[in-house]
Amino acid sequence: MELANLAAFLAVADAGGFSAAAAALHLTQPAVSKRIAQLESELDARLFDRVGRQVLLTEAGQLLLPRARQLLGDANDARRALRELEHGIGGSLRMICSHHIGLHRLPPVLRKFSARYPQVALELRFMDSEQAWHEVLHARAELALTTLGPATPPLQARVIWDDPLCFVAAPTHPLALRKKLGLSDLAAHPAVLPEPQTFTHRIVAAAFQQRALALQLRMTSNFMETLKMLASVGLAWSVLPQSMLDKSVRVLPVAGVRLSRQLGCISHRGRTPSKAAQAFVQLLHQHAA
Structure with a gap:
């Protein structure tokens, strides 16, 4: 799974919508929608339901949410460790x-x-x-x-x-x-x-x-x-x-x-x-x- 697609998924889930997620990520709304579509295609599961103006997590989305946070957290920890490695031992x-x-x-x-x-x-x-x-x-x-x-x-x-x-x-x-x-x-x-x-x-x-x-x-x-x-x-x-x-x-x-x-x-x-x-x-x- 692409980390960028997981980040878009978390942004939509946290913001409750695609427009707000796009603003948080400094992307266009179509770009966020494309990333979510790629992730859904890769996982072969629908992650969000659009009910009126609401964007709700599906059962698959709820299952993925804590795992996505863990994966992105681990990636951030790895980046931080590598940055620290550049400046120390x-x-x-x-x-x-x-x-x-x-x-x-x-x-x-x-x-x-x-x-x-x-x-x-x-x-x-x-x-x-x-x-x-x-x-x-x-x-x-x-x-x-x-x-x-x-x-x-x-x-x-x-x-x-x-x-x-x-x-x-x-x-x-x-x-x-x-x-x-x-x-x-x-x-x-x-x-x-x-x-x-x-x-x-x-x-x-x-x-x-x-x-x-x-x-x-x-x-x-x-x-x-x-x-x-x-x-x-x-x-x-x-x-x-x-x-x-x-x-x-x-x-x-x-x-x-x-x-x-x-x-x-x-x-x-x-x-x-x-x-x-x-x-x-x-x-x-x-x-x-």
């Missing part, structure tokens, strides 16, 4: 974040974003990086903050943080007592790492595969905090982001190997970014800088 932002970024990178950015753009309704979910990519791919989220892997169209990746990785073990672990190590030494001991399908596991596994070495996986977890705990109690060696190091673990002096991953933002190339998403990404870059 509002609306909603659906975003996914990996647990590690959520705990160690996101809080200051989220605090600043919420204070600066209180009109934005933020929907934030936490999940593994690989799942987050899938959600963005299928348009169930606008942004994802994750560990970055190879991005293929239609997804695009923006690097926000470099995240150096360190081999670690408990201070009492046999490997931690050595002054110099190679990957072959680590291969002789069990490890606790993220699950094999994760980007972080692939980074570690690639270093061992290049040297024809096999990993001994004792346990897997996609939560870095869990890996840190398992390593700190001497269960196995692990790999942790440099930002998570403390006295509970010791960095293993592995010669000739430097591991790093990139953390950043994933979006869909085919989707026009909302102003809220653009503002959030801008804050991410400012914070990283």
Whole structure:
């Protein structure tokens, strides 16, 4: 249904006549009559009865009246929201974040974003990086903050943080007592790492595969905090982001190997970014800088 025809219908119903409706809409009476005729033809129902000088709603017209008000009200709300969007940042932002970024990178950015753009309704979910990519791919989220892997169209990746990785073990672990190590030494001991399908596991596994070495996986977890705990109690060696190091673990002096991953933002190339998403990404870059 054309909104202009619905507006003419409401004007006639409220004014009680075609002439008064035409004056209210700044149209000619024939133009209003034409719009009503088009609406009646589209709906295949008579909307007004002309009884003498009176114009009365038919049963179909009475049924349409509240729905027409709702439709035009929704249209006006949409126009107002779009006008407000031109002058400010509002609306909603659906975003996914990996647990590690959520705990160690996101809080200051989220605090600043919420204070600066209180009109934005933020929907934030936490999940593994690989799942987050899938959600963005299928348009169930606008942004994802994750560990970055190879991005293929239609997804695009923006690097926000470099995240150096360190081999670690408990201070009492046999490997931690050595002054110099190679990957072959680590291969002789069990490890606790993220699950094999994760980007972080692939980074570690690639270093061992290049040297024809096999990993001994004792346990897997996609939560870095869990890996840190398992390593700190001497269960196995692990790999942790440099930002998570403390006295509970010791960095293993592995010669000739430097591991790093990139953390950043994933979006869909085919989707026009909302102003809220653009503002959030801008804050991410400012914070990283």
